[in-house]
Amino acid sequence: MMLKIEGEEYLTAGESAQHLNVSAATFTKFQKLYKLQSLSRPGMGQRKFFKKSDLEPLLQFRPTNAKGQVG
Secondary structure (H helix, E strand, O other), X not given: OOEEEOOXXXXXXXXXHHHHOOOHHHHHHHHHHOOXXXXXXXXXXXXXXXXXXXXXXXXXXXXXXXXXXXX
Protein backbone atom coordinates (compact mmCIF):
# COMPACT_ATOMS: atom_id res chain seq x y z
CA MET A 1 0.00 0.00 0.00
CA MET A 2 2.30 2.71 -1.23
CA LEU A 3 1.43 6.29 -0.26
CA LYS A 4 2.33 9.36 -2.23
CA ILE A 5 2.59 12.59 -0.23
CA GLU A 6 3.74 15.83 -1.84
CA GLY A 7 5.38 13.87 -4.65
CA GLU A 8 7.30 11.53 -2.31
CA GLU A 9 6.60 7.79 -2.33
CA TYR A 10 6.27 6.00 1.01
CA LEU A 11 6.36 2.21 1.44
CA THR A 12 5.22 -0.05 4.26
CA ALA A 13 7.87 -2.07 6.12
CA GLY A 14 6.99 -5.16 4.05
CA GLU A 15 7.17 -3.24 0.78
CA SER A 16 10.45 -1.67 1.89
CA ALA A 17 11.93 -5.10 2.62
CA GLN A 18 10.83 -6.31 -0.83
CA HIS A 19 12.23 -3.19 -2.49
CA LEU A 20 15.60 -3.85 -0.84
CA ASN A 21 15.38 -7.60 -1.50
CA VAL A 22 15.89 -8.46 2.17
CA SER A 23 13.84 -10.32 4.75
CA ALA A 24 11.52 -8.52 7.15
CA ALA A 25 13.96 -9.30 9.98
CA THR A 26 16.85 -7.74 8.06
CA PHE A 27 14.77 -4.66 7.29
CA THR A 28 14.00 -4.32 11.01
CA LYS A 29 17.76 -4.40 11.66
CA PHE A 30 18.26 -1.77 8.94
CA GLN A 31 15.64 0.45 10.62
CA LYS A 32 17.60 0.44 13.86
CA LEU A 33 21.11 0.47 12.39
CA TYR A 34 20.49 3.27 9.90
CA LYS A 35 17.91 5.09 12.06
CA LEU A 36 15.34 5.12 9.27
CA GLN A 37 12.58 7.62 9.90
CA SER A 38 9.02 6.35 9.60
CA LEU A 39 5.72 8.08 9.11
CA SER A 40 2.43 7.07 10.72
CA ARG A 41 -0.87 8.18 9.26
CA PRO A 42 -4.10 8.69 11.22
CA GLY A 43 -6.61 5.97 10.47
CA MET A 44 -3.93 3.54 9.27
CA GLY A 45 -3.52 1.71 12.57
CA GLN A 46 0.02 0.98 13.70
CA ARG A 47 1.34 0.80 10.13
CA LYS A 48 4.57 2.71 9.50
CA PHE A 49 5.67 4.10 6.17
CA PHE A 50 9.22 4.71 4.98
CA LYS A 51 10.26 7.27 2.38
CA LYS A 52 11.40 5.38 -0.70
CA SER A 53 14.17 7.89 -1.40
CA ASP A 54 15.62 7.17 2.08
CA LEU A 55 15.87 3.48 1.14
CA GLU A 56 17.76 4.00 -2.13
CA PRO A 57 21.25 4.22 -0.53
CA LEU A 58 20.60 0.84 1.11
CA LEU A 59 20.23 -0.86 -2.28
CA GLN A 60 24.02 -1.17 -2.38
CA PHE A 61 23.76 -3.85 0.31
CA ARG A 62 22.99 -7.30 -1.03
CA PRO A 63 22.49 -10.40 1.07
CA THR A 64 25.39 -12.82 0.86
CA ASN A 65 25.74 -16.46 1.77
CA ALA A 66 28.36 -17.95 4.13
CA LYS A 67 30.95 -17.84 1.32
CA GLY A 68 30.36 -14.12 0.77
CA GLN A 69 28.61 -14.67 -2.57
CA VAL A 70 25.57 -12.66 -3.52
CA GLY A 71 22.61 -14.93 -3.23
